[in-house]
Structure formats: structure tokens, C-alpha cells
Amino acid sequence: EVQLVESGGGLVQPGGSLRLSCAASGFTFSGYWMGWVRQAPGKGLEWVANIRQDGSEKYYVDSVKGRFTISRDNAKNSLYLQMDSLRVEDTAVYYCARGSGVYVYWGRGTLVTVSS
């Protein structure tokens, strides 16, 4: 069974940093693109970033370019999202998902709250 479990969310002040993790199991992690999608409270879905199987290609939504970094560790079956210079508008539930942009499998999400 495919499982994606996010962790690392929490409360952080504007300008701060947070690192999200996604533990994958039930499939060959190194064989798939992976991505992050977020959803602000009461708002719609926003695609954030994705990463190729070997980490050689990474793409980001404009609003996080230069502030967020997606990475992966295939030996640990883990996906990461390093979030720096956080803004109030980054407050959202962050979902980890399998695929380059068409997502069959999703995690349950982890809440990131940026507030002073």
C-alpha cells in the first residue's frame, strides 16, 4: 500500500524557516517524480514544486522561487521542502504527492502557520 506521511509543520514567525519531510513507503520511491501542493485555510489548491526521480530537475511556482527548496533522499525514501523567508501568505496545509503533477497518491498534509 502506498503511503505518504508528512511531518515538520508548525508555527513559525514571518521571516523564519521550516523544513517539511515526507516519508514514502509501499512503492519504489526512486522511480517517481514527487511534488508538494499546498492549501491555505478555506482556499484552493496551489501547486508548489516538483522534483525528478534523481533530483536533477526541480520546478517551482513563482511565489516560492528563491525561498523554498525541494529535495529528496532516495536512500531514505524521503522528500523534503526547505522553506526560508516565510511569509504570512505561506500559511497552509502542505501535501506531499507522488508524480510530476498528476497526483494519484497524496499524504494527509501538515499544517504550516506563519504568524507573529
Place this chain on the structure above:
Amino acid sequence: QSALTQPASVSGSPGQSITISCTGTSSDVGGHNYVSWYQQYPGKAPKLMIYEVNNRPSGVPDRFSGSKSGNTASLTISGLQAEDEADYYCSSSTSSSTYVFGTGTKVTVL
């Protein structure tokens, strides 16, 4: 990377058919066939309902169908059922190798 445009809400009676539109540009919907549709219940992760414009993943009822014309994609739910009441989002690949979601549509079963 502006969000794709969807109607805020669509409603229908049980058994009826409804269609949700998703309008983008030639840089996303119009220029790519990686158009997907997701269903989301409150507090839950989204579920893929349609991929590559008109393909259904295993387990998705054939009441759900997708199409595309120009810069607009559409999701049609035939034989509307109470459990179809949810939020629906379209998504498309873009010419920048990124993806973009639609603004979302709340479907209400009357």
C-alpha cells in the same frame, strides 16, 4: 502562473448532469493535454478523478468524464449523486514545466 478559472459553484438535482468549466490560456490548458480533475471533501486530501483530459483512474465511476476545447477544459458529472457533493479542482501542466490548479468549484446536490 495565474490560477485557471472555474465557476465558484455549480448545483444540480440527483440524477441530473452538471458540467464544470476550467479556462486557461494557450500556455497551459490550450497547449497541453495534461489536464486533470480532482475531487476534495472538507478536511481530506484531493482525489484524482480525471487525467490527461478524459481518462479515469481505476475505481472512478464512469459518471465522471472530461473534455477539452481550445483553452477550456470541462468535467461532466452524469447521474449526479449525493456523494458527489464536494469541491472540484482542475489542473494543467504549463509551458514552464510547472503545474497550475484551478480556482475550485463547489458542487451542491440539491
